[in-house]
Amino acid sequence: MALALGRALLGPSVYDRVLAANMFGTKTVLLLSVIAFLYGRPDFLDLALAYALINFIGVLAVLEFIRRRASNDTAINGIDP
Amino acid sequence: MIVLFGVFLLTLMVITALAIVRTQHLFVAVILTGIFSLLMAANFFLLDAADVALTEAAIGAGISTVLFLGALALTGEHERVSSSNRLLALSVVAVTTLIVIYATFDKPHFGDPLAPVHQHVAPWYLERTPEVIDIPNVVTAVLASFRGYDTLGEVFVVFTAGIGVLFLFGARPRRKSGSPGIKVAEPGQGLRHYLIPRVVGRLLIPFILLFGLYVQFHGDYGPGGGFQAGAIVAAAFILYALLEGEAQALRVLPQRLLTGLIAGGALLYGAVGVAGMLLGGNFLDYSVLAADPITGQHIGILLIEAGVGIAVTGVLLSVFHAFAGRRRR
Amino acid sequence: MLLDIASWALLSIGGIFVFIGGVGALRMPNLYTRIHAASLTDTMGAVLIIVGIMLQAGVSLAAVKLAAILLFLLLTSPTASNALASAALLAGLRPGDTVATHEEQSE
Amino acid sequence: MELLGLYHYWVFAVLLMIGFYAVIAKPNLIKKLIGLSIFQSAVFLLYITMGKVDGGTAPILQAGIESPVFSNPLPQVLILTAIVVGISTTALGLGIVIRIKEEYGSIDEHDIQEVDRR
Numbered sequence: 001m002a003l004a005l006g007r008a009l010l011g012p013s014v015y016d017r018v019l020a021a022n023m024f025g026t027k028t029v030l031l032l033s034v035i036a037f038l039y040g041r042p043d044f045l046d047l048a049l050a051y052a053l054i055n056f057i058g059v060l061a062v063l064e065f066i067r068r069r070a071s072n073d074t075a076i077n078g079i080d081p
Numbered sequence: 082m083i084v085l086f087g088v089f090l091l092t093l094m095v096i097t098a099l100a101i102v103r104t105q106h107l108f109v110a111v112i113l114t115g116i117f118s119l120l121m122a123a124n125f126f127l128l129d130a131a132d133v134a135l136t137e138a139a140i141g142a143g144i145s146t147v148l149f150l151g152a153l154a155l156t157g158e159h160e161r162v163s164s165s166n167r168l169l170a171l172s173v174v175a176v177t178t179l180i181v182i183y184a185t186f187d188k189p190h191f192g193d194p195l196a197p198v199h200q201h202v203a204p205w206y207l208e209r210t211p212e213v214i215d216i217p218n219v220v221t222a223v224l225a226s227f228r229g230y231d232t233l234g235e236v237f238v239v240f241t242a243g244i245g246v247l248f249l250f251g252a253r254p255r256r257k258s259g260s261p262g263i264k265v266a267e268p269g270q271g272l273r274h275y276l277i278p279r280v281v282g283r284l285l286i287p288f289i290l291l292f293g294l295y296v297q298f299h300g301d302y303g304p305g306g307g308f309q310a311g312a313i314v315a316a317a318f319i320l321y322a323l324l325e326g327e328a329q330a331l332r333v334l335p336q337r338l339l340t341g342l343i344a345g346g347a348l349l350y351g352a353v354g355v356a357g358m359l360l361g362g363n364f365l366d367y368s369v370l371a372a373d374p375i376t377g378q379h380i381g382i383l384l385i386e387a388g389v390g391i392a393v394t395g396v397l398l399s400v401f402h403a404f405a406g407r408r409r410r
Numbered sequence: 411m412l413l414d415i416a417s418w419a420l421l422s423i424g425g426i427f428v429f430i431g432g433v434g435a436l437r438m439p440n441l442y443t444r445i446h447a448a449s450l451t452d453t454m455g456a457v458l459i460i461v462g463i464m465l466q467a468g469v470s471l472a473a474v475k476l477a478a479i480l481l482f483l484l485l486t487s488p489t490a491s492n493a494l495a496s497a498a499l500l501a502g503l504r505p506g507d508t509v510a511t512h513e514e515q516s517e
Numbered sequence: 518m519e520l521l522g523l524y525h526y527w528v529f530a531v532l533l534m535i536g537f538y539a540v541i542a543k544p545n546l547i548k549k550l551i552g553l554s555i556f557q558s559a560v561f562l563l564y565i566t567m568g569k570v571d572g573g574t575a576p577i578l579q580a581g582i583e584s585p586v587f588s589n590p591l592p593q594v595l596i597l598t599a600i601v602v603g604i605s606t607t608a609l610g611l612g613i614v615i616r617i618k619e620e621y622g623s624i625d626e627h628d629i630q631e632v633d634r635r
Contacts, residue, residue, distance in 0.1 A: 017112045022490050023435060023448045028119045029483060030459050032126060037463055045475040046304060047135050052479050053289050054143040056486035057320045058115055060278060061147040063497045064323050065154060091528040098535045098555050110551055121558055129588035130565045131575040136600045145604055152547060152611040156618040170542035178534040185526035194570045203589040219576040219590040228594060235598040242605035246612040281489040308601045393601060400608040
């Protein structure tokens with residue numbers, strides 16, 4: 001499959017990286033479902049399910065971190081609103 | 082075709098790892114670690130290790146990221162460049178790499194069924210599992226029954242780590258100035274003002290918990306078991322804490338209860354072993370738990386996995402709360 | 411047979427969508443347009459690929475699991491994109507900027 | 518195909534050494550921990566790779582699987598528990614780092630040595 005986009009993970013800014021991580025998670029889910037079927041073992045779809053749920057938590061944690069940083073210290077982030 | 086795919090994934094992994102080490106920005110490094118872990122899990126899946134892939138997914142992509150971010154929030158996220166002895170380190174690393182690669186030439190080729198690893202105990206496990214334990218997932222059988230001692234040890238390592246973190250943070254910080262001993266000074270209100278994530282997140286939490294229970298009790302038949310389930314359940318509560326704020330999550334599942342969970346899980350494991358002894362078997366021999374040895378094995382594995390799951394949930398959540406409740410100073 | 415063809419067609423169209431999404435995420439000039447491109451993967455690509463596999467699976471437990479995966483993906487991915495965009499906005503990244511230098515600024 | 522036979526091991530070696538480099542050359546303690554977890558992952562990869570058998574499938578017995586060849590379950594068991602243990606020990610390490618930051622005001626090993634010398 002077209003996972004050539006893994007290269008997107010080298011994107012320029014912090015948010016791009018979060019975006020890439022999220023996208024990567026989605027792609028891993030798709031990939032796993034496809035491979036599970038190529039192997040002919042559909043009971044492994046549990047894995048893909050787990051990824052779909054867990055990846056979300058990771059992204060939300062990142063956002064919470066950003067929010068905290070934005071509200072707490074203004075020194076590090078040079079471009080405050 | 083699958084092998085080529087694996088090679089592709091591995092190459093991406095090397096690139097990601099290089100990027101992780103090179104970046105000066107620790108926050109970026111942590112996000113890349115998440116991606117690295119996803120790649121790793123996909124690789125495990127390709128290598129037929131479904132259980133391991135599930136564990137890596139539950140731990141690596143979610144909880145590990147959360148913990149590292151929690152630590153970063155407390156310590157600052159920038160790395161200073163230092164050119165101290167980089168050349169020396171590089172040369173050491175290069176020499177060691179060459180030695181290790183030289184050593185690989187003696188290794189059996191990838192996927193070789195005649196490799197020495199596959200000759201010794203593994204066929205025995207594969208053969209005996211249906212008759213002695215009679216559950217389909219050999220990994221669970223080996224984990225909980227054949228090698229129960231190992232797993233007991235692992236659970237106690239996890240237990241000790243959890244207790245260690247609690248000890249580290251239990252000590253009151255003595256600061257020259259500043260108010261002493263305020264634990265949760267900033268009432269983290271979480272992502273409350275993000276409406277959409279909050280609604281969707283609340284919708285998802287019950288499903289994640291349900292899925293965790295499914296993984297826990299389906300571990301005999303498919304990929305799953307106590308370690309994975311513990312991580313998934315912990316992830317669900319972490320999501321709750323992220324959405325509703327630290328204090329609310331602690332109200333739902335207070336720290337005292339968590340400590341109880343840690344100890345209770347480890348104790349349950351030990352108790353099952355002792356119960357086997359009292360009933361006339363060996364330590365961690367489940368065959369005596371019921372009249373029929375195979376039923377006994379089933380009961381034993383179920384209880385053991387429950388103990389593992391409880392302990393892992395307790396430890397991961399305690400660590401999370403310990404990090405998140407700490408204030409940056 | 412017909413089902414097979416339909417399923418492979420869906421799979422390849424989904425693959426193309428995922429690919430376009432990836433190219434977009436790589437080539438678009440700033441964060442918000444990149445999110446736009448990436449969400450293409452999350453929605454169209456995911457739906458097509460998973461429906462394609464569902465056709466292969468037929469009516470079984472696997473199809474139900476796939477439906478659950480699809481449901482969760484459709485719930486979580488756009489939410490994550492939305493939260494990401496609002497976080498970026500909160501941190502002061504304006505939609506108009508070309509953010510080539512953003513990393514240096516936040517160092 | 519012959520050439521690819523050892524590729525997994527090479528990747529293992531390279532990852533191992535990337536992690537090692539981060540541990541010995543980076544002064545930042547959190548970076549060291551990240552390096553340690555890469556190192557750890559490399560070892561996991563080695564074990565799982567050794568467990569793979571050509572044409573095998575995951576060691577979950579099931580009616581209706583045509584190939585009776587299963588990959589080796591033993592490394593999988595070891596790694597499964599090792600991952601969870603790994604995250605616990607990493608958490609402990611992070612805890613220590615946070616305490617160090619609180620006491621020394623820095624997580625850079627040069628600074629810490631500086632403070633200690635005083």
